[in-house]
Amino acid sequence: MVLLHMKRSDLDQFLFETTVNATVDETTRQLAEVHNLRHRIERLKAEGEELAKHGPAKRPDQQGIDQYQETPVEKGPHYTMDPTGRRTGNACDPEVAKVLIKTLEEAVAAAHRDQVNKKAPLTARTLQENIDNIRGAVMICYPMGLPEWDPVRQGIEDKEDLAGTSYAADDISPAVATLWFAGKQMLPEKKLSDYLGRHEKTKAVVKLQKKGQGAPAREPVVDQETQKAMMAFYYKKQEEQKKLSEDDDDSYTNSSWANSNSLKAHFAGVQAVRLPK
DSSP: OEEEEEEEETTEEEEEEEOTTSBHHHHHHHHHHHHHHHHHHHHHHHHHHHHHHHOSBOOGGGOSOGGGOSSOOOOOTTBOOOTTSOBOSBOOOHHHHHHHHHHHHHHHHHHSTHHHHTTOOOOHHHHHHHHHHHHHHHHHHOTTOOOTTOHHHHHHTTOOOOTTSTTTTTOOOGGGEEEEETTEEEOTTSBTHHHHOSOTTOEEEEEEEETTSOSOOOOOSSOHHHHHHHHHHHHHHHHHHHHHHHOOOOGGGGSGGGOTTHHHHHHHTOTTOOOOO
């Protein structure tokens, strides 16, 4: 199986297995699907934690901090006011909420970039199973269900409207996705073998881009950790050179090794002769 390392940045990367006989178009769609599922899980993690702490979301036209509401606020047994005013504050039982938090953490771990270091490829099926697990954990916390405007429900049902949000640039629609390798776009009608060869043990770094965005940014010559180590090394050398330039002590001139006539005196046998004072 060919191992594709899909990398948009150091923080956004994963491994994917396929075959050299797969078409570029099919592979691009599969990579885009996995990419989008990873980001869905990240969004579910962020919103799911708020759900566990502050309960379901309020209607968009009723959002506001509870203490400033004109009408009485309904408070349940585990009420915790949402400082952003987006949620009702009526959280589920804290012990039950732990199940949701644990499920969210497991889902994020399964989709995390650390899977690259573990050499564990991702599949859309595995990621979807983790989303289904989140669905089950939400049902345990809130058996009555979540309102249709709650971001967690929208994320689980894949009905998110990301327009105008900070997440808008995260997803890449398979219909407009393009695949790049070695700085060149891979044509959809061709096979991976046309670019990677016929060896099934090949590993390649590829990138996803939206149509019309042009070529992706080139990979840096060194990774971020190596760059930090290099900068620390050169900073240390710079400080050492600075200290040397500031050191004007010339006492070394009285040393024998600094005397230009010491070698001549050694062979003449007079190096130990001292003139009387």
